[in-house]
Amino acid sequence: MDTSLRLLITDDEDGMREGARRALQKFSSSFQDLDVKVTYDVHTAPSAEEALEQLKETPFDIVLLDYKLPGMNGIELLGIIRDLNPDTHVVMMTAYASLETAVTATKKGAFDFLAKPFTPEELRAAVRAATRGSILLAQAKRMAEEKRRMRFEFLSVLSHELKAPIGAVEGYLELIRSGHVKDDATLQRVVERSLVRLTGMRKLIFDLLDLTRIEAGTRTRNLLANDIVDIAKGAVELVETVAADRGIAIDVSAEGGSRFVVDRSEIEIILNNLVSNAVKYNRDNGRVVIAISGTSCALTIRVSDTGIGLSKDECDRLFGEFVRIKNAKTRGIEGSGLGLSTIRKVARLYGGDAAVDSEPDVGTTFTITLHPEPAEVTRESN
Amino acid sequence: MSEAKKNILVVDDDPDVVDQVTTILSGAGYNVLAGYSRAEGEELLLRMTPDVAVIDLMMEEMDSGFVFCHTVKKMVPDAKVIILTAVAAETGMSFRADSEKKRNWIGADMMMDKPARAEQLIGAVRQLLDR
Numbered sequence: 297m298d299t300s301l302r303l304l305i306t307d308d309e310d311g312m313r314e315g316a317r318r319a320l321q322k323f324s325s326s327f328q329d330l331d332v333k334v335t336y337d338v339h340t341a342p343s344a345e346e347a348l349e350q351l352k353e354t355p356f357d358i359v360l361l362d363y364k365l366p367g368m369n370g371i372e373l374l375g376i377i378r379d380l381n382p383d384t385h386v387v388m389m390t391a392y393a394s395l396e397t398a399v400t401a402t403k404k405g406a407f408d409f410l411a412k413p414f415t416p417e418e419l420r421a422a423v424r425a426a427t428r429g430s431i432l433l434a435q436a437k438r439m440a441e442e443k444r445r446m447r448f449e450f451l452s453v454l455s456h457e458l459k460a461p462i463g464a465v466e467g468y469l470e471l472i473r474s475g476h477v478k479d480d481a482t483l484q485r486v487v488e489r490s491l492v493r494l495t496g497m498r499k500l501i502f503d504l505l506d507l508t509r510i511e512a513g514t515r516t517r518n519l520l521a522n523d524i525v526d527i528a529k530g531a532v533e534l535v536e537t538v539a540a541d542r543g544i545a546i547d548v549s550a551e552g553g554s555r556f557v558v559d560r561s562e563i564e565i566i567l568n569n570l571v572s573n574a575v576k577y578n579r580d581n582g583r584v585v586i587a588i589s590g591t592s593c594a595l596t597i598r599v600s601d602t603g604i605g606l607s608k609d610e611c612d613r614l615f616g617e618f619v620r621i622k623n624a625k626t627r628g629i630e631g632s633g634l635g636l637s638t639i640r641k642v643a644r645l646y647g648g649d650a651a652v653d654s655e656p657d658v659g660t661t662f663t664i665t666l667h668p669e670p671a672e673v674t675r676e677s678n
Numbered sequence: 679m680s681e682a683k684k685n686i687l688v689v690d691d692d693p694d695v696v697d698q699v700t701t702i703l704s705g706a707g708y709n710v711l712a713g714y715s716r717a718e719g720e721e722l723l724l725r726m727t728p729d730v731a732v733i734d735l736m737m738e739e740m741d742s743g744f745v746f747c748h749t750v751k752k753m754v755p756d757a758k759v760i761i762l763t764a765v766a767a768e769t770g771m772s773f774r775a776d777s778e779k780k781r782n783w784i785g786a787d788m789m790m791d792k793p794a795r796a797e798q799l800i801g802a803v804r805q806l807l808d809r
Contacts, residue, residue, distance in 0.1 A: 456736070459764055464694035467793035471698055474796035476705045489694050627693050627714055 301357040301427060303336045306347040306373070307389065308365050312412075313340045316360060319416035325424045327431065334427050344368035348376065355381040358426045360410070360419075363390035363397060371400060378405040383433055385426040389414075453618045454504070457633070461497040465490045496630035503634040506565050507617075510641045517559045517645075521671030524563060524588045524595060525554045531567035532586070535575045543581040546571070553590040555671040562642045566597060569635035570662050574601035576629050577660070590670065594648075597664040605656040614652055615640045639664065683709040684807060685726055689719035689746060690734035690762065695792070699732055699762075699799065706800045716742045720749060728757050730803050733786075735763040747785045758806035759785070760799075764792040 326333045341347035363370040391412040468486045574584040582602040604625040618633040640650040646666035654660035713719040735743035
């Protein structure tokens with residue numbers, strides 16, 4: 297990336313000003329690690345007063361400032377520059393380099409010093425250092441801004457997702473209140489849908505807690521020997537009734553070792569979400585296959601269903617936060633849209649990843665690859 | 679009613695909102711057809727001529743409701759449009775179609791907060807049909 301920084305040289309000596317200007321005119325700094333090449337838009341001022349006029353008009357990224365100026369001196373101007381634009385990097389130039397002046401200037405916010413007389417190389421080195429500081433500061437600010445924006449976006453989507461079920465239940469109560477529920481069948485539907493939406497909302501809150509727990513990384517991870525097949529069976533138990541009602545068969549198989557050192561609650565997040573999805577998005581009388589396979593360096597969890605499937609475009613979006621695939625086939629199916637993004641985050645905690653492979657109306661397979669330590673057979677699980 | 683039943687088109691991606699609006703308006707004697715996305719709404723427009731359309735603002739996209747509102751007005755210029763939204767409370771933005779100028783800009787005849795109260799919704803439909 298190419299960029300240009302505005303640089304102002306303030307010195308009352310004509311020769312000094314001109315010399316510095318010439319040394320910097322065609323100078324450019326490249327920073328490979330920051331992937332940026334910087335050129336300079338060089339301006340000059342013979343006095344603090346004139347410098348101030350220019351600074352007030354358009355902010356500068358870097359100011360080279362003589363310590364001793366007629367009228368307002370360099371230190372005073374330094375204070376004003378910092379007030380005008382705290383991002384400006386000021387390099388003080390002085391022939392009276394003393395510890396005392398250095399301390400004063402540093403307190404006032406100078407970025408660096410250049411002792412007079414200096415060679416063009418020394419000048420360029422100082423400008424290069426100030427440039428690096430300026431670019432890093434700008435990047436840090438951009439990242440903080442991006443983070444703030446993403447957080448705001450997350451919260452506004454979250455509030456929308458939380459309000460939708462409240463609105464739905466409120467709407468159903470409103471139907472009853474206004475006397476629009478005229479028969480038992482309607483009442484039954486109104487009550488059932490309200491309960492479904494409330495369950496969905498509770499799930500959203502639990503998923504949100506999972507996500508923040510995984511993201512914050514502050515929770516102490518409880519890494520112990522666990523049998524992944526046990527955790528899979530626990531996930532199956534949670535959906536057994538619903539699956540049986542719809543005639544969906546669930547199979548758990550294991551190949552190789554299935555005992556690994558993992559945080560049980562993290563693997564539960566993966567399996568509970570995947571198995572619940574495999575049932576939810578399945579067809580009646582369909583099938584769910586959970587295959588656990590372990591080697592000395594990898595644990596693979598694969599959950600396949602015979603459900604509605606996903607298009608290529610839907611697969612690409614699937615792991616994003618609050619992404620829910622809305623179409624005629626998914627209508628009425630509740631989901632928070634957080635499960636899969638959390639699964640991917642968990643997988644990454646184990647140096648792995650989550651992938652999806654799907655064919656519309658045939659089925660979907662989620663493959664989670666993790667790299668936990670295999671557990672010794674003698675160690676006991678919690 | 680001596681005249682033919684008026685047609686109402688309801689489009690919302692939340693099936694429960696569709697259920698509620700349909701129950702309220704068919705209970706009030708209207709003929710209601712429902713779609714669950716902008717695309718489904720557009721399809722329905724080829725098969726019916728709505729007297730009133732009740733549309734959700736945020737469907738597939740943030741502004742699906744506005745876009746669909748324009749489609750309705752283009753295909754059925756006499757149709758009245760009510761946009762249902764929970765947006766005002768969420769963002770603090772005010773979307774009120776309370777002046778002719780705003781109605782022209784938004785394209786809808788009325789904006790209504792979600793969840794709509796039954797009497798309010800029936801009242802709004804009646805009022806728009808009388809205009």
